[in-house]
Amino acid sequence: MSLAGYEFEVQRDDGLETEEMTLNMGPQHPSTHGVLRFIVKADGEIMRTAIPDVGYLHRSIEKISEKVGYHGFMPYTDRVDYVSAMQCNQGWAVVCERAAGIEVPRRGEFCRVIACELGRIASHLLSVGTMAMDIGGMTPFTHALREREKVNDLLEDLCGARLTFNYMRIGGVAWDLPPGYTEKVTAFLDQFRSLIDEYNDLISHNKIYVQRLANVAVISKEEAINYNLVGPNLRGCGFQYDVRRDEPYSIYPELDFEVPVGTGEVGTLGDCFDRYMVRIKEFEESSKIIRQCLSMIPEGPVLAKVPRKLKPPVGDTHIRIEGSRGDMGWYLVSDGSEFPYRTKIRTGSFSAMSIVDKVSRGLMIADLIALIASLDVVAPEVDR
Amino acid sequence: MSPAEIYKKLQDQCGDGVESFEAEALDPFIVIKPDSLVETCQFLHDDADLAFDCLSNMSGVDYFKEDKIQVVLHLYSYPHRHKIVLKIDVPREDSTMPSVETVWKAANWLEREIYDLLGVVFSGHSDLRRLLMPEDWIGHPLRKDFVEPEEYHGISTRRESLLK
Numbered sequence: 415m416s417l418a419g420y421e422f423e424v425q426r427d428d429g430l431e432t433e434e435m436t437l438n439m440g441p442q443h444p445s446t447h448g449v450l451r452f453i454v455k456a457d458g459e460i461m462r463t464a465i466p467d468v469g470y471l472h473r474s475i476e477k478i479s480e481k482v483g484y485h486g487f488m489p490y491t492d493r494v495d496y497v498s499a500m501q502c503n504q505g506w507a508v509v510c511e512r513a514a515g516i517e518v519p520r521r522g523e524f525c526r527v528i529a530c531e532l533g534r535i536a537s538h539l540l541s542v543g544t545m546a547m548d549i550g551g552m553t554p555f556t557h558a559l560r561e562r563e564k565v566n567d568l569l570e571d572l573c574g575a576r577l578t579f580n581y582m583r584i585g586g587v588a589w590d591l592p593p594g595y596t597e598k599v600t601a602f603l604d605q606f607r608s609l610i611d612e613y614n615d616l617i618s619h620n621k622i623y624v625q626r627l628a629n630v631a632v633i634s635k636e637e638a639i640n641y642n643l644v645g646p647n648l649r650g651c652g653f654q655y656d657v658r659r660d661e662p663y664s665i666y667p668e669l670d671f672e673v674p675v676g677t678g679e680v681g682t683l684g685d686c687f688d689r690y691m692v693r694i695k696e697f698e699e700s701s702k703i704i705r706q707c708l709s710m711i712p713e714g715p716v717l718a719k720v721p722r723k724l725k726p727p728v729g730d731t732h733i734r735i736e737g738s739r740g741d742m743g744w745y746l747v748s749d750g751s752e753f754p755y756r757t758k759i760r761t762g763s764f765s766a767m768s769i770v771d772k773v774s775r776g777l778m779i780a781d782l783i784a785l786i787a788s789l790d791v792v793a794p795e796v797d798r
Numbered sequence: 799m800s801p802a803e804i805y806k807k808l809q810d811q812c813g814d815g816v817e818s819f820e821a822e823a824l825d826p827f828i829v830i831k832p833d834s835l836v837e838t839c840q841f842l843h844d845d846a847d848l849a850f851d852c853l854s855n856m857s858g859v860d861y862f863k864e865d866k867i868q869v870v871l872h873l874y875s876y877p878h879r880h881k882i883v884l885k886i887d888v889p890r891e892d893s894t895m896p897s898v899e900t901v902w903k904a905a906n907w908l909e910r911e912i913y914d915l916l917g918v919v920f921s922g923h924s925d926l927r928r929l930l931m932p933e934d935w936i937g938h939p940l941r942k943d944f945v946e947p948e949e950y951h952g953i954s955t956r957r958e959s960l961l962k
Contacts, residue, residue, distance in 0.1 A: 469930040477939060639851050642904035731824050732872050743855035758857035768907035797930055
């Protein structure tokens with residue numbers, strides 16, 4: 415293990431000799447949400463730094479795209495972030511549509527947004543549940559997973575899969591909403607609303623939980639932007655920015671929703687609790703979006719006519735969409751053939767992971783768990 | 799500001815470093831000479847009218863036939879909500895260019911990934927190690943002429959085709 419550039423000095427004022435420990439956390443640590451390793455340099459309980467060692471889940475998805483063609487790559491995008499695969503589907507579809515100049519039918523766009531927002535709820539549920547579990551509360555995890563199962567059922571109705579959906583196609587979505595879907599989703603959302611209060615009672619306002627998160631791992635707005643932190647992590651610093659609202663795509667400009675931000679309600683602005691709370695508030699906003707979509711959805715086709723062998727003109731395209739873990743950047747280079755020349759996916763977890771080294775300095779080891787959980791890092795998304 | 803205005807402002811400030819501007823592309827881009835990259839980026843970051851405070855994406859593309867590797871920076875400005883694309887061409891042999899880590903911290907990992915997968919060396923980078931591939935991996939997999947090794951530590955990388 416080479417650690418070039420990481421030379422540490424243990425400084426003490428009282429003149430006592432102390433030894434710096436190098437600890438290995440991971441790769442199979444239960445709280446790292448995937449296979450991920452940290453090399454922790456610690457002075458007792460205080461970390462000098464935690465150096466992330468990623469790449470365990472590197473499946474060369476970008477390289478695969480160069481071999482399988484535009485349509486064939488869609489199922490692989492599910493694996494980029496399998497906790498919220500819908501938005502990855504959407505990212506790939508949107509970048510290909512922009513490169514090839516394809517118009518998506520309006521009903522298709524509505525189906526996409528409904529699917530994506532359900533995916534966001536499912537992803538945030540897992541994030542909130544596992545965060546509580548990492549902090550030490552087992553019960554909230556089961557409560558959150560119970561609801562996630564219901565969302566998975568809804569998504570299964572939509573496309574037959576519960577985790578890796580392969581629902582979207584370049585030019586729209588694969589299947590229309592099944593009969594009676596509006597009622598089913600509405601029934602879920604009605605029941606889900608009261609559950610948000612339940613989560614708040616159970617965890618958000620729990621004194622122990624708050625004390626573990628308040629004032630821990632504070633990230634300032636400037637720092638967050640410099641490290642390109644995105645999504646709920648950026649909003650947790652009190653900076654109101656959402657790609658859905660500020661760089662609108664799809665039908666988001668027609669929808670009415672708020673962009674919740676961290677307020678520092680229990681501690682400092684930009685601490686772990688703020689990042690957590692943004693996700694809780696986004697449950698409500700996503701529910702609002704789904705309700706609007708269900709009432710506004712027009713009749714019509716869901717999939718545009720797209721050639722089987724898609725050959726976008728020579729050139730490069732970059733798009734950004736708001737995934738569950740924030741702004742995802744998709745860069746596509748086309749050489750005019752039926753295979754992408756180069757695909758680059760910049761994900762929210764990637765930039766979140768790169769800030770861990772900086773923020774972890776001076777934290778307690780136990781707080782590293784809180785930090786990773788609050789950043790909602792999903793390892794496959796880092797490695798791709 | 800529109801890409802054309804950004805280009806004009808950039809040309810006035812650091813004329814020599816700016817090579818060309820392509821306004822007709824889907825995402826208009828500016829080609830920058832590698833030598834003056836850091837000063838150009840610092841200006842883009844600091845100037846109040848431009849204020850590109852976010853390095854949104856950074857990718858490397860291997861243009862094998864043209865014998866160059868292109869590093870593409872997608873910049874975004876949160877205060878002004880405008881964006882621009884910078885492109886830097888480096889030769890495939892001896893592919894070295896300066897690091898922009900001093901301007902945007904996000905470049906640290908993005909550059910490490912490009913170094914890992916495409917073999918571009920970023921001079922001035924604080925910690926240029928492989929990010930995704932194992933440390934002892936030979937070659938850079940996203941280069942178009944990369945050939946997968948027969949085995950890695952005694953593990954064969956060959957599989958029989960299931961379609962036979």
